[in-house]
């Protein structure tokens with residue numbers, strides 16, 4: 001059901017002249033209609049579960065992978081939202097976490113586990129699937145984060161995630177570390193984070209070479225996949241990386 005909170009957010013996002021309805025099933029909840037509140041990927045929503053075009057792209061790609069979610073222990077790098085609900089319904093188990101600056105990793109804050117993806121507290125080979133949406137552009141040392149996701153995945157495990165991605169370009173680092181001090185190379189870019197009600201610093205703009213970064217971090221394969229359908233012209237490329245089936 002649509003909560004008052006979600007209704008308020010929908011009204012806040014609405015541009016009346018861009019409002020459209022379309023007959024198209026949501027990959028998360030199978031509801032048959034989609035609504036466009038405004039002509040942006042975050043403005044395209046499933047009216048029932050609230051999944052945006054980004055989340056629907058991720059789940060559509062996830063459903064094309066050779067993964068039986070009912071047997072999978074999943075780890076999602078957020079603690080709320082339509083993707084969390086979907087994973088909880090479908091997977092054998094789901095662990096959730098959020099990054100809270102200043103809170104020690106492995107600690108709990110208001111019922112939410114705190115983790116820093118650059119140094120996870122989980123044991124090696126704990127999960128068959130890790131997911132995240134719009135996280136890694138905000139991680140200072142993304143190479144460390146990718147290595148940690150690889151470490152906590154089981155052999156053959158999948159890392160399926162989205163970041164803002166410009167496939168026509170190479171990754172642009174927006175900052176550089178000089179003598180232990182981080183300096184902006186480009187004007188600071190911030191993205192809205194609804195969970196913390198804050199703007200979060202963006203360290204880089206990813207390009208097609210993100211798959212090279214994943215292979216360097218240890219993944220046996222890494223590729224960019226497209227969802228099967230476009231929603232009002234919006235579809236997000238999804239990054240899929242698999243850990244080797246062999247012992248690593």
Ligand SMILES: [Zn+2]
Pocket residue numbers: 026027028029030031046047048049050051
């Ligand atoms: Zn839905």
